[in-house]
Amino acid sequence: MKFRILSLKILSVLLLFTSCSKEENDFISQNCETDCTEIIGKIMTDNGTVPIPDVELTVKWDNIPYLGSGTIRNKATTRTDSEGNFNLKFYIRDDEIEAGGFRIEYELNENEYLSSHLNRITIFQIARDTTLNINYNIPKKAFLNLSLLNLNDMQIGDDLATDFSYASPSGFDQSVTGQVIGWSNESEQNNLIEVAGNVPVELRIRRKINGVSTSEIETLFLEAGTTSDYTIDTDFNN
Structure with missing residues (x-):
C-alpha cells in the first residue's frame, strides 16, 4: 500500500x-x-x-x-x-x-x-x-475501503491529500483525532483506511491540478467494526 x-x-x-x-x-x-x-x-x-x-x-x-x-x-x-x-x-x-x-x-x-x-x-x-x-x-474502529480513480494521471506539480478528522467530545481528551494522507501517482487505487466508528468523520479532499487548488468536505458515518466503500474521482484526467 x-x-x-x-x-x-x-x-x-x-x-x-x-x-x-x-x-x-x-x-x-x-x-x-x-x-x-x-x-x-x-x-x-x-x-x-x-x-x-x-x-x-x-x-x-x-x-x-x-x-x-x-x-x-x-x-x-x-x-x-x-x-x-x-x-x-x-x-x-x-x-x-x-x-x-x-x-x-x-x-x-x-x-x-x-x-x-x-x-x-x-x-x-x-x-x-x-x-x-x-x-x-477512545474511538472505536471502522474501515473505509477507499478507491482513487484516475490517480495515475497525476502530473508533476499536482497534489492530492485526504484529511480524515473526528473531533474530541466536549469535556474529553482523545489521543487520536484524525490523519492526513498524501497520495501520488504511484499509490494503489484501492486502500483500506482505519477511521473512527460510530461518530461523524469529516473527510476533506484537497487537490492541486495545473496550479489550481480546490477543497471539498463530506461528512461520513461508519458503524464501528464495519467496512464501507468510498470512491474519489481525482479529476487528474480533466
Missing part, C-alpha cells in the same frame, strides 16, 4: 527510551492518608456516551530524559467500573516533585478501538494534595 502519512494528530503520546532504564513499583503510595494526590475521571467511547468497563489503568512516574537512562516508577493502579469511572490515589515523593513527570497508561483491544496502542494520558508534573479530573474518549 503506497501512500504517505503526512501527519497524524495525536495527543498524549510519549516515546520512552528504556534500554538503560529501570522500572520499579511504589504501589504502597496508594495507602497514603495525608497529602494524597487523586486523579478521577471516566474512560468512554462513542463520542463520550458509552462507558468502557474493566480497563486497567496505572499511574507511572517517568524520569527518563530524552535518549537517556532513568527510572519509571509505578505509583497506583485501578480498573474502571461499569460506568467507566476510575479513581487513582497516591503519594508523590520528594524526588518526583523535583524531576520527571506522571502519566496514566492503559491498553485496550486494538482490534476494536482505534490506535489503542497510542492511548496514554500524559499529565506531566502535578502537586501533592491535589485532585485532577481527566475524562478520556
Whole structure:
C-alpha cells in the first residue's frame, strides 16, 4: 500500500527510551492518608456516551530524559467500573516533585478501538494534595475501503491529500483525532483506511491540478467494526 502519512494528530503520546532504564513499583503510595494526590475521571467511547468497563489503568512516574537512562516508577493502579469511572490515589515523593513527570497508561483491544496502542494520558508534573479530573474518549474502529480513480494521471506539480478528522467530545481528551494522507501517482487505487466508528468523520479532499487548488468536505458515518466503500474521482484526467 503506497501512500504517505503526512501527519497524524495525536495527543498524549510519549516515546520512552528504556534500554538503560529501570522500572520499579511504589504501589504502597496508594495507602497514603495525608497529602494524597487523586486523579478521577471516566474512560468512554462513542463520542463520550458509552462507558468502557474493566480497563486497567496505572499511574507511572517517568524520569527518563530524552535518549537517556532513568527510572519509571509505578505509583497506583485501578480498573474502571461499569460506568467507566476510575479513581487513582497516591503519594508523590520528594524526588518526583523535583524531576520527571506522571502519566496514566492503559491498553485496550486494538482490534476494536482505534490506535489503542497510542492511548496514554500524559499529565506531566502535578502537586501533592491535589485532585485532577481527566475524562478520556477512545474511538472505536471502522474501515473505509477507499478507491482513487484516475490517480495515475497525476502530473508533476499536482497534489492530492485526504484529511480524515473526528473531533474530541466536549469535556474529553482523545489521543487520536484524525490523519492526513498524501497520495501520488504511484499509490494503489484501492486502500483500506482505519477511521473512527460510530461518530461523524469529516473527510476533506484537497487537490492541486495545473496550479489550481480546490477543497471539498463530506461528512461520513461508519458503524464501528464495519467496512464501507468510498470512491474519489481525482479529476487528474480533466
